[in-house]
Amino acid sequence: MTVVRGKPRRVVTLKTPREIALMREAGRIVARVHEAMREAIRPGVTTAALDALAESIIRKHGAIPSFKGYHGFPATICASVNEELVHGIPRKDRVLKEGDIISVDVGAIYKGYHGDSAWTYAVGEVSEEARRLMAVTREALFAGIEQVRVGRRLMDYSRAVQEYVESHGFFVVRLYTGHGIGRAMHEPPEVLNYVNPMHPDSKRRFVPGMTVALEPMVNVGTWQTRTLSDGWTVVTADGSLSAHFEHTVAVTEDGPYILTTLED
Numbered sequence: 001m002t003v004v005r006g007k008p009r010r011v012v013t014l015k016t017p018r019e020i021a022l023m024r025e026a027g028r029i030v031a032r033v034h035e036a037m038r039e040a041i042r043p044g045v046t047t048a049a050l051d052a053l054a055e056s057i058i059r060k061h062g063a064i065p066s067f068k069g070y071h072g073f074p075a076t077i078c079a080s081v082n083e084e085l086v087h088g089i090p091r092k093d094r095v096l097k098e099g100d101i102i103s104v105d106v107g108a109i110y111k112g113y114h115g116d117s118a119w120t121y122a123v124g125e126v127s128e129e130a131r132r133l134m135a136v137t138r139e140a141l142f143a144g145i146e147q148v149r150v151g152r153r154l155m156d157y158s159r160a161v162q163e164y165v166e167s168h169g170f171f172v173v174r175l176y177t178g179h180g181i182g183r184a185m186h187e188p189p190e191v192l193n194y195v196n197p198m199h200p201d202s203k204r205r206f207v208p209g210m211t212v213a214l215e216p217m218v219n220v221g222t223w224q225t226r227t228l229s230d231g232w233t234v235v236t237a238d239g240s241l242s243a244h245f246e247h248t249v250a251v252t253e254d255g256p257y258i259l260t261t262l263e264d
């Protein structure tokens with residue numbers, strides 16, 4: 001899940017190795033959900049069925065869905081289809097069809113610590129444009145993660161993501177940002193996916209023990225967005241496709257440590 005860019009709070013909580021180990025467990029559970037989503041997503045499946053599957057996996061591993069009840073959000077996953085970029089609400093009547101793309105965002109709390117990760121999936125065969133959008137968004141996230149190194153600035157992450165996306169002709173969403181994460185799903189700092197030197201967190205440096213959820217949201221036709229009347233679902237202003245990839249990452253002396261993965 002993402003946050004609306006706002007007035008940043010100043011104090012960043014650094015995590016101990018023990019806390020990062022717990023966040024790694026939370027992240028592994030989130031990654032297991034994504035592994036299951038990859039298997040389950042196909043034409044004919046409903047977003048409500050994906051939500052039920054995600055919740056059962058999280059609870060089976062002794063964790064709690066982060067999103068359920070968060071500011072009243074009613075579900076375990078955000079399921080955002082095609083022009084929806086974030087915060088789509090799973091529904092029994094939302095049936096995926098061949099050619100759709102779906103962004104699944106999911107968070108879990110394990111022993112008091114959060115993991116948060118999003119991935120965009122193809123439903124069957126999708127258009128060349130959709131494939132390219134998903135690839136560029138995923139690659140932009142990893143170009144950004146490369147910058148998560150002690151001494152570099154948050155703005156170095158932002159620049160890497162923005163330049164990668166724009167060099168491929170797509171648009172980075174401005175209004176929603178990545179965030180610190182730990183005992184709360186959303187902690188300081190805000191981590192923008194575009195360069196804004198005026199933002200108070202932009203010049204902040206990555207330091208060991210900082211844990212952040214990095215999450216570029218990328219649109220085909222415009223960076224502008226609007227929220228639907230359900231109060232949650234965010235769509236592209238022009239109806240073009242959108243993709244969203246997110247990992248929770250810890251800053252270490254040895255470089256970025258991705259917590260929301262099944263790989264070691």
Ligand code: MG
Pocket residue numbers: 001002105106107116117118215246
């Ligand atoms: Mg998320």
Ligand code: MG
Pocket residue numbers: 001002003116117178179213215246
């Ligand atoms: Mg997030």
